[in-house]
Amino acid sequence: MKIAIPMNEQSLDTDVCPSFGRAPYFLFYDSVTKEANYLDNAAVASQGGAGIRAAQVIADHGVKALIAPRCGENAAEVLSKAEVFVYHSISGTARQNIEAHLNNQLPLLKEFHAGFHGHEAK
């Protein structure tokens, strides 16, 4: 199963990025092969619709589970239509989150926020 996590840095031992659409990188982790790959998030420089673009990349990579602290409503719509489940990350590293997820300890993300439109969340 492929798992995706928004990241600030390309390392399993660094924290999950608080932003989904504007995260610098995406980590793609294959739970079978235990392989980790990183992708530059092209949506980072988008004027608008970054969440939609980022969600598209996640869906195009055949990801089944996204682990993130939050996610916008447009991105959530793309992910839900593409049947990608979004799980609420815990504070800690990507590695800890993957372990928690594989032990079924992460709840599904239930609330999706309206767009920030260039303004950072408080």
Add this chain to the structure above:
Amino acid sequence: MLSGKGGTGKTLVSVNLAAAAEAAVYFDCDVEEPNGYLFFKPEITSEETVSAKIPMIDYDRCNGCRKCVDFCKFNALAFIKNKPVLFKDICHSCGGCVLFCPQKAIGEEEKNVGVIQSGMSGQVRVHTGCMNAGEASGIPIIKELLKKSATETTLPVFIDCPPGSACSVMESIKDADYCILVAEPTVFGVHNLNMVCDLVKVFHKPHGVVLNKCLEVENPAEEYCKEHHVTILGRIPFDSKLGSLSSNAKIAVRENDRYRELFTVLLHTVIEEASREAAAHPQR
């Protein structure tokens, strides 16, 4: 009237110049938050809705080639289960997806994006563009608004631009004969003044600066103009009387002799500058 940042005095200058001209036409192109009407208090005599075109996908014709999704620079189209999905609120009505679809599977439908209100305030005809909350772009409203300026051949036309130097400002100044940049005496203000200066140069627009909120001390905006050889059209003092008139939604020119004179002189300077530029560059 334009400025790189909000709150420098675009509306103050536009409203007062239009009022100083007595018979004039005023356009509020700051469609996200128009406020010129608060000063003019025009009696609204006409109101029209503005619509923009958004794509309408015919899923029977669509073969899932993804060209529309890959083309959309605004990320308004996603591709899910081999079909495009439209996000109406993100769409900027560029029409590109319609042109690119090889299957002719995308048509267009109208979507209401705002209104234009028109009315008179004394001898000033006031046109206000007002965008619906949540819309992605005010461009369709500005386009529709400024179509009305084409028929104005005798009266001076004052265009109150949105702040910044992005596409809505470009749309607002496209047909202007002269651009007035309103600047405030702060380092932040100068940074943004520099951006609008670059913008009006790209558009080959003759331009000059009005220094607003002037104090008796060093003015970074004035320094900038001198250094870059930008014409200074006039100076408005940092004056509590003017501030108080404005915060009570009064037009200084209509209330106060000193400001009537200041803006009348400024208006003549602008007209002179604009005529001089027009004579020097008739190809414009």
